[in-house]
Amino acid sequence: xxxxxxxxxxxxxxxxxxxxxxxxxxxxxxxxxxxxxxxxxxxxxxxxxxxxxxxxxxxxxxxxxxxxxxxxxxxxxxxxxxxxxxxxxxxxxxxxxxxxxxxxxxxxxxxxxxxxxxxxxxxxxxxxxxxxxxxxxxxxxxxxxxxxxxxxxxxxxxxxxxxxxxxxxxxxxxxxxxxxxxxxxxxxxxxxxxxxxxxxxxxxxxxxxxxxxxxxxxxxxxxxxxxxxxxxxxxxxxxxxxxxxxxxxxxxxxxxxxxxxxxxxxxxxxxxxxxxxxxxxxxxxxxxxxxxxxxxxxxxxxxxxxxxxxxxxxxxxxxxxxxxxxxxxxxxxxxxxxxxxxxxxxxxxxxxxxxxxxxxxxxxxxxxxxxxxxxxxxxxxxxxxxxxxxxxxxxxxxxxxxxxxxxxxxxxxxxxxxxxxxxxxxxxxxxxxxxxxxxxxxxxxxxxxxxxxxxxxxxxxxxx
Numbered sequence: 001x002x003x004x005x006x007x008x009x010x011x012x013x014x015x016x017x018x019x020x021x022x023x024x025x026x027x028x029x030x031x032x033x034x035x036x037x038x039x040x041x042x043x044x045x046x047x048x049x050x051x052x053x054x055x056x057x058x059x060x061x062x063x064x065x066x067x068x069x070x071x072x073x074x075x076x077x078x079x080x081x082x083x084x085x086x087x088x089x090x091x092x093x094x095x096x097x098x099x100x101x102x103x104x105x106x107x108x109x110x111x112x113x114x115x116x117x118x119x120x121x122x123x124x125x126x127x128x129x130x131x132x133x134x135x136x137x138x139x140x141x142x143x144x145x146x147x148x149x150x151x152x153x154x155x156x157x158x159x160x161x162x163x164x165x166x167x168x169x170x171x172x173x174x175x176x177x178x179x180x181x182x183x184x185x186x187x188x189x190x191x192x193x194x195x196x197x198x199x200x201x202x203x204x205x206x207x208x209x210x211x212x213x214x215x216x217x218x219x220x221x222x223x224x225x226x227x228x229x230x231x232x233x234x235x236x237x238x239x240x241x242x243x244x245x246x247x248x249x250x251x252x253x254x255x256x257x258x259x260x261x262x263x264x265x266x267x268x269x270x271x272x273x274x275x276x277x278x279x280x281x282x283x284x285x286x287x288x289x290x291x292x293x294x295x296x297x298x299x300x301x302x303x304x305x306x307x308x309x310x311x312x313x314x315x316x317x318x319x320x321x322x323x324x325x326x327x328x329x330x331x332x333x334x335x336x337x338x339x340x341x342x343x344x345x346x347x348x349x350x351x352x353x354x355x356x357x358x359x360x361x362x363x364x365x366x367x368x369x370x371x372x373x374x375x376x377x378x379x380x381x382x383x384x385x386x387x388x389x390x391x392x393x394x395x396x397x398x399x400x401x402x403x404x405x406x407x408x409x410x411x412x413x414x415x416x417x418x419x420x421x422x423x424x425x426x427x428x429x430x431x432x433x434x435x436x437x438x439x440x441x442x443x444x445x446x447x448x449x450x451x452x453x454x455x456x457x458x459x460x461x462x463x464x
Contacts, residue, residue, distance in 0.1 A: 054080025064146030066170025084108035180220035187216035197450030204436030233426035247296035265453035281420030332407030405435025
């Protein structure tokens, strides 16, 4: 495994080395770089450098073998300021460890290329470390393993952030990403999101609620993420977790046509407890299990599909009673105060709001007073197994209605009573411990594809 970044925390050691030792290290690295660069043929170098005279091949690294047994290599290039592309800041970049150390050695950026035997080279990553924020702590790490490349990037100011993206090199695909962001003076602000880019499953993590934040650590939760196992609502004593609602399409996409149903695209919650968190009641058994599927159409619109074999008879049994006793969807949202109002160490104060939507589309007010209520439209449909489903579209006029997190709950009823609740978020005693933000499946800057939701043939069903 190869890692090509000197961590900023290790820089003081370099500054303490004698000049002779530094020169020896530089000469050794230069010799290694020359040997690695020899792996490029003249034709390959011509394609990669593209008549840019300042092109320097920093390293060519083995990346194992591809799906067809082809040899894979990764080339790391750095350019002089004279060859900086017009999409980078004209003042330049800091692409080398020496530039990061000196902070005044600007260059024309960095490029990471994939060389797969038998194919044309592919530019994976154009990089320009301009500090990535006013703190000037930006960095790019490239880690290479067998048929894998992981790009780690970080920066920020008072708000710090780090992102990891993992690419499968053959066939080329973006397969995983995670991100961390936090305020460096508020421990309650740490947020970590991990995403399987093939299935679009997104898991969000945050610090667990506590009464005293004075001794809490600054930063993000760092959970062990395993998408092959169900998510625990509280993976550790100081961390809570939730399933984030995915937004599969670009933010500017138009509303999906009426009649759309959700197949393998979207977050699935099941009342038998196999998917999502059962926050009330006992798991449904056998044929009685209900399933909710949900996606975000946009930052202010949700598409929710319900399959509940008990719904029709349960709705009749609840006629004339409280909506809570009827089958319904619950939506939780939040509003956030200023960062340092009140107890600064605890982070921003957050208020939670709850509404209920019965399967005929009627909106009911639950806990708190949601600042704006959604409009609701409904339509019937069939799932991939031919089961009857009800689809609800919830659309808010307020662009910020869902920005501080979204909780989606299905309440399954029977005989005029609420039987069980299944949720994407940890909720205790009718109060969220944490509401995750929605995850947006934006096209990666590299252009490398991940999972995509599409309609299946002539049907209106969305599938991966």
